[in-house]
Amino acid sequence: MVKLLALLGSVRRGGNTQLLLESVINGAKIAGAEAEIIRLSDLKIAPCMNCGGCDEDGICVQKDDMQQLFDKLLTYDLILLASPIYFMGVSAWTKAMIDRCQALWVRKYKLNKLPGRPRESRKGVFIAVSGMKKPTAFDGAKLTVQSFFATIHVTYIGDILYPGMDVKGDIAKHPSALAEAKKLGEEIIKEFDDPKYKINING
Numbered sequence: 659m660v661k662l663l664a665l666l667g668s669v670r671r672g673g674n675t676q677l678l679l680e681s682v683i684n685g686a687k688i689a690g691a692e693a694e695i696i697r698l699s700d701l702k703i704a705p706c707m708n709c710g711g712c713d714e715d716g717i718c719v720q721k722d723d724m725q726q727l728f729d730k731l732l733t734y735d736l737i738l739l740a741s742p743i744y745f746m747g748v749s750a751w752t753k754a755m756i757d758r759c760q761a762l763w764v765r766k767y768k769l770n771k772l773p774g775r776p777r778e779s780r781k782g783v784f785i786a787v788s789g790m791k792k793p794t795a796f797d798g799a800k801l802t803v804q805s806f807f808a809t810i811h812v813t814y815i816g817d818i819l820y821p822g823m824d825v826k827g828d829i830a831k832h833p834s835a836l837a838e839a840k841k842l843g844e845e846i847i848k849e850f851d852d853p854k855y856k857i858n859i860n861g
Contacts (some may be wrong), residue, residue: 660847662686662693663734667741667752669699674787674829678820679740681836682785685843691736696727698751703727706757716765724758731762731810732772736781736846739803743788746798756806763809772811778853782807783846784817785839789824793860796821816857818842835861 664683668675683693701723711719718724731737741748748756766772784803788795796819807814818839823829830836838859849855 660686660691660735660850661733662691662736662738663730664693664695664738664740665752665755666695666697667699667739667749667755668697669749669751670742670826673742673826674820674823675740675742675785677829677836678787678818678839679738679785681839682738682783682818682843682846685840685845686736686847687843688840689844689847691847694730694734696730698749698755701727703751703754703758705754706760708760712761712764713768716761716769716771718758718761720758724755727755728762731759735779736783736850737807737810737812738783738785739806740785741799743786743790743795743799746795748786748799748802753802756802759806759809766809766811777811777813780812781815781846781850782810782812783815783857784819786817786819787823787829788819788821791822793819793821796860815846815855818857818859820859820861832861 666679703724704720704722741752786796804814820835
């Protein structure tokens with residue numbers, strides 16, 4: 659059974675990002691995945707202080723809700739990271755979580771101690787909506803998420819991106835978005851062991 663961790667970086671409950679993410683999760687569950695969803699804005703995650711406290715052992719010195727995420731980020735089979743786009747980047751809650759993974763960056767790249775399975779056996783998908791209609795609105799955020807997935811030893815297999823989703827409920831009015839997302843969630847699980855499997859939806 660594929661274990662799925664969904665990280666929701668939107669504070670708006672029932673918003674476009676959440677609806678899109680839940681559609682992917684529903685499809686994944688149909689295909690047999692076990693899913694856990696975490697709304698990042700419900701957690702207390704302080705920004706990275708660039709204090710160097712993790713340089714010796716790869717352990718963050720700040721003790722907050724990020725502590726409960728570190729093991730999950732390193733062990734789940736599939737990571738879905740969902741965020742609205744703010745000023746061409748991910749939300750503040752998403753970025754705070756990513757920045758705190760500096761401790762994991764130290765483990766991997768300085769200490770060579772990052773545990774877990776081969777990177778090819780773990781996969782990640784970026785899910786995002788933007789109020790802007792330009793597809794380039796996602797470019798900066800994609801680079802950030804790709805770096806994040808590489809740091810936690812996850813293979814970035816693609817993204818589900820919908821521009822022009824400015825008002826709450828817009829994604830539900832799209833003629834195919836939620837159905838496409840659900841179908842894709844099911845497909846990801848069915849094709850999970852295929853090392854060449856990639857996805858891209860840019861609605």
